Amino acid sequence: MSEAALEAAGVDSYLKCDAKQQPKWPDADAVREVTSRLRQVPPLVFAGEADVLREQLAAAGRGEAFVLQGGDCAEMFAEATADHIQNKIKTILQMAVILTYGSSTPIVKMGRMAGQYAKPRSADTETRDGVTLPAYRGDIVNSHAFTEESRVPNPERLMDAYHVSSSTLNLMRAFTQGGFADLRRVHAWNKGFAANPAYAKYEQLAAQIDRAVRFMGAAGGDFDALKSVDLFSSHEALLLDYERALTRIDSRTGNAYDCSAHFLWIGERTRELDGAHVEFMSKIHNPIGVKLGPTATGEDALALAERLNPENVPGRLTFVARMGAPRVRESLPPIVERVRDAGINVTWLTDPMHGNTFTSDSGYKTRRFDTILDEVQGFFEVHREAGTVAGGLHVELTGDDVTEVMGGVEEIDDAGLAQRYETKVDPRLNHQQSLEMAFQVSELLSQR
Template sequence: MSIDATPDVLAGLDAWRDLPAAQQPEWPDRAALEEAVSTLATYPPLVFAGECDILRDRLADAAQGRAFVLQGGDCAETFAGATADSIRDRIKTILQMAAVLTYGASTPVVKLGRMAGQYAKPRSQNTETRGGVTLPAYRGDMVNDFEFTEEARRPDPNRLVRAYNASSATLNLVRAFTQGGFADLRRVHDWNRGFVANPANARYERLAMEIDRAMKFMAACGADFEAMHSVEFYSSHEALLLDYERPLTRIDSRTGLPYDVSAHFVWVGERTRDLDGAHVDFVSRIRNPIGVKLGPTADPDNVLQLIDRVDPHREPGRLTFITRMGAGKVRDVLPTIVEKITASGARPTWICDPMHGNTFESASGYKTRRFDDVVDEVRGFFEVHQELQTVPGGIHIELTGTDVTECLGGAGAIDDGDLHQRYETLCDPRLNQQQGLELAFLVAEMLTQRS
């Protein structure tokens, strides 16, 4: 892949600079920012254009019901969390969930991590006040530090380079885990047998036994388990900080087309999907598969215009809509959007984010979510698509690989009094490892009923 680009292509890639760009930090040192951006522009790609093209094909399959997408990972990655154990545990949880979903869907599961780049977060307010002291809001480790001091909260462009290095290290380990035998289907299935052995998860034992019989059947038939020794795994994050995404955009030497090589898949969030904004303009010019988050206030006509901007040629796998409606609204709001887009002839991949529309503050003051609300939104998502005879293409989950106590409920029956025990997130609450697996079994049941 060449890092050289023709002047006309570069001019187009920089058109966003003349447009309003929401949720960008106020960098206090412009010279330091320019140095960080220049440094990033010299660094090797984190992913390759050909990998992005393969993922686009996989997402096209999901749009047609020939695959199912599992997108999962941290709400916001931290530099401190870029450790071997933390990365291993997240990968392990996603692999366990994917194995269950593969059986339920009877199709391949596209494994898409919210990792190796999810270091920046949009915020509702630019500042945070504690005890009469007001400081800049924490915008993720790519921008500033969570510690509530003036120095820690000052946006630091050098963190853009640190984010690249942490992402590079994460991807190196992800590739080792997914290609070196750790992801072997037999090993993953053994982990899941341990999950259902817990009496709290006994209701999922039947499905686990069905998977076990399927595994034994494949072995008896001489199935090539070596082909299941490794898996495809793709990276994704919100394309929020354009000062990070732009220098990591390169021209593919095969095609002469631009790719954002910071990740295989990038998405535009609910707060940055303005048709006339910098983010939509930027993603419309790169060749990666693109996601767009849609909340309950999304206007169907506006969504159609987004399709025209980002996917004017209606290319299979190019555009994914990640809906985040809330359990109480998904059945009322989603049908109109799906109907209008389907009637237009567009065929995006539909993914359900059941996390962001179900966040609230508990009585004890913790930002949390109810596991039952998460499940109900996924169920509503499936019901809408079944009614409209369209395809529910996947789920998008904020999760971790450890037993944190951040979301209420699940088989472990976490309640408000438990949240303080291991509330570790710096932004939004995540499903813990047990809740993630429980969700996978429940979604597998929904997929089995669909088929």
């Protein structure tokens, strides 16, 4: 019955379109068998939760909230441990407290978690020392180890991704609905951060937040309501075999929802209007996003909005600008202005990570903290000038003390990258850099 309803809803229309960035599965029958099993498993999230997020994203689009979306560039099955998950959640919660104070508005919290297992690649193959193997496309497809056996796309990993995502979501809900997310506890962590002499310049703001928290307590604030938070899951909807298999019909409305996550986005490499990803996302009712890089135009944005949100529903569509610091002040304004003048409801986020990647002299793929921050500042400047809303921040981060992004108060240099460079794909802000970013963005929000 459910599959018949999905077919009636037209969710399979994407099969007639060109699907980029998909693995070359060696056994089509094995893929069909695994996806058939996935179509029978319980959903990872529920339509009602996605609807709540859509309303919160609509508020962010109006300037009544601010979005913080963060997590790993590519989740790894082996790192889906309680400690790793707790550290990421702790970092997001710490950042959210700082941003709440700076913006004086609620923070919509989304983790790049519980599904960020597929990654687009610039080439289908990778060559090392004369040996050519399929590219690593994320743990949902193959393994990072450079061996022939590891790099063969394995459809059983689709089922592995489901189970690891389910475990991750269980921990996300446990950590955010219990005492771990208590505002007073989270703020105490930030006080420890600001007490570090290296971060003395943030001590004053931390003290202001402390006074606000203590005032709420003295005034009889309802801390029971502040002991839990909503943390939504999100990932790039890249691997269509997986996304389609986890799409369900909502019994309340009869609409289709991709129940692999609350929020899905289309990447810069797969946002073609006639492509399979745009077609698939046009049929689901989750809130969705689209990455817009420096080649995007105002016309592209208008056409994507028409395809993905023809009824102009607030909160349905988010544009995530990833221009690169040198280009954001020139490339983004004409797009924002066209969208504004067309009266399109959209929530604007900045992704200051992906347009600022380079290879260091020592051979590490990295980014500079100051450059990342400069793109964020440029994003705010563009929206201030256009009279539109800078709605949120989309960053790749980890709760661990890795050394993958150069700079910050810690002054990680090229030589320092080798100390704890652990990412298998893109470099992430570490725990300290993430909090430093939050304090900096908090100042921008106070001027918004």
